[in-house]
Amino acid sequence: MSHVYKRSISCHWTFEVEVEGMLWVHRWDRRAFGRRRHKSVEVEDMLWVHRWDGRAFGRRRHKSDVHTAEPLRVCVTGAAGQIAYSLLYQLAKGDVFGQDQPVILILLDIPVMMGALGGVAMELQDCALPLLKETIATDDPKVAFKDIDLAIMVGAMPRREGMLRKDLLKANVKIFEVQGKAIDEVAKKDVRVVVVGNPANTNCLVMSQYAKTIPKENFSCLTRLDQNRAQAQIAARLNVKNTEVRNVIIWGNHSSTQFPDASHAKMTNGDSVTERTVQKRGAAVIAARKFSSAVSAAKAICDHVRDLWNGTKEGEWTSMGVISDGNSYGVPDNVMYSFPVRIKNRKWEFVNGLSVSDFARSKMEATANELVEERDTAFQFLSTE
Ligand SMILES: NC(=O)C1=CN([C@@H]2O[C@H](COP(=O)(O)OP(=O)(O)OC[C@H]3O[C@@H](n4cnc5c(N)ncnc54)[C@H](O)[C@@H]3O)[C@@H](O)[C@H]2O)C=CC1
Ligand SMILES: O=C(O)CCC(=O)C(=O)O
Numbered sequence: 001m002s003h004v005y006k007r008s009i010s011c012h013w014t015f016e017v018e019v020e021g022m023l024w025v026h027r028w029d030r031r032a033f034g035r036r037r038h039k040s041v042e043v044e045d046m047l048w049v050h051r052w053d054g055r056a057f058g059r060r061r062h063k064s065d066v067h068t069a070e071p072l073r074v075c076v077t078g079a080a081g082q083i084a085y086s087l088l089y090q091l092a093k094g095d096v097f098g099q100d101q102p103v104i105l106i107l108l109d110i111p112v113m114m115g116a117l118g119g120v121a122m123e124l125q126d127c128a129l130p131l132l133k134e135t136i137a138t139d140d141p142k143v144a145f146k147d148i149d150l151a152i153m154v155g156a157m158p159r160r161e162g163m164l165r166k167d168l169l170k171a172n173v174k175i176f177e178v179q180g181k182a183i184d185e186v187a188k189k190d191v192r193v194v195v196v197g198n199p200a201n202t203n204c205l206v207m208s209q210y211a212k213t214i215p216k217e218n219f220s221c222l223t224r225l226d227q228n229r230a231q232a233q234i235a236a237r238l239n240v241k242n243t244e245v246r247n248v249i250i251w252g253n254h255s256s257t258q259f260p261d262a263s264h265a266k267m268t269n270g271d272s273v274t275e276r277t278v279q280k281r282g283a284a285v286i287a288a289r290k291f292s293s294a295v296s297a298a299k300a301i302c303d304h305v306r307d308l309w310n311g312t313k314e315g316e317w318t319s320m321g322v323i324s325d326g327n328s329y330g331v332p333d334n335v336m337y338s339f340p341v342r343i344k345n346r347k348w349e350f351v352n353g354l355s356v357s358d359f360a361r362s363k364m365e366a367t368a369n370e371l372v373e374e375r376d377t378a379f380q381f382l383s384t385e
Helices: 082-092 111-126 165-186 200-210 224-238 275-279 281-289 295-310 358-383
Strands: 002-007 013-019 022-028 037-043 046-052 072-077 103-108 132-138 150-153 192-195 219-221 249-251 259-261 318-323 336-344 347-350
Touching: 072 082, 082 103, 082 111, 082 295, 103 111, 111 132, 150 165, 150 200, 150 295, 165 200, 165 358, 192 200, 192 295, 200 219, 200 318, 200 336, 200 358, 219 336, 224 249, 224 259, 224 275, 224 281, 224 295, 224 318, 249 318, 249 336, 249 358, 259 358, 275 281, 295 318, 336 358
Parallel strands: 072 103, 072 150, 103 132, 150 192, 192 219
Antiparallel strands: 002 013, 013 022, 037 046, 219 318, 249 259, 318 336, 336 347
16 A cells, blocks of 8 residues: 655645555545545554545545554543542543543552542543543552653642641652652653642652653643733733733742743733732632632643643743753753743753843742752752651
């Protein structure tokens, strides 16, 4: 069987394939056609289902009915918790990796949560989702991380009302030491790791340091919730759609020292974000709900992972906590600091050369100082245990 893609003078992509002596020519023109006769052809191990409308051209490339891509192995930790409860369904139904990408979900939680986790696994099964190939529930990190492509690290104690994020440090960094070692031992070496559990930046740094054979660039932590909050607030103020506000930046720590920066955002009238509202939004949600943000956190995780997997759009960037080594903004090395990044082929790069005012510089330094302090405290805790 031979096949060839061509671009015609009218800029339509055509796809020619010879099957059993017959040449099939298809044109992709982005229009949907009505009900068609289906014909399947196997090309490079992929099954392509084409709709035939009786004409030589005008056939729609259509491969959503079959999923022959290798399933992605995705581990979610803290899988019996409230963020995971919103997150897992979105991952399993194709919102993040696309409608052609099957997934195997591996759910990790602690032993006392195994009963509840079993219930989550049952519910996922009951959704009868075509892309969800398998669900594995476990309390063993080495089972959970075995050969995975992606780990979403949600499992950690959340902040309760009145607690400072720093209070979480002692409770949570040990988890990321243990899980960093486990992922190093059993995951694929090109695994991507997204840390959500707080204090997210420092947990992410700890994990990357204990996963010695996995590149530090493969680790990132979530500040997309802050970016989404800022974006939504600016949009509300300007009375435009959320999607019309782009390139808001979150610098630094996912904490109240973070610096939400709208000075490079498109579609603003010069207003800056009311920082207090973004920086203290997590605490405001806890005060109102008595639990920390979950639906918005799950949505932000999906946004973060989707960009990591598919890349950022032309002319746009996103914010995520990444290793600061080699940045051009004077942030000290060896902290997980939230920067604007562009992503392509699952690799991020800093957006360099943005202007930074004196005011912004002082804010960026303050949040960097907090991260350096958190890092030093975390490694003191770890070394004295
Ligand atoms: N970076 C961000 O933007 C955000 C971060 N968070 C953080 O996410 C984390 C999870 O929040 P929720 O889901 O609301 O908490 P939750 O308490 O509902 O769920 C946490 C789950 O993690 C599990 N867990 C604890 N230790 C574990 C371990 N060693 N291995 C595996 N699982 C473990 C718990 O048993 C529980 O099921 C918290 O640390 C919270 O502060 C929450 C919102 C936003
Ligand atoms: O600890 C908190 O601030 C609440 C959870 C969180 O990180 C957030 O809502 O931004």
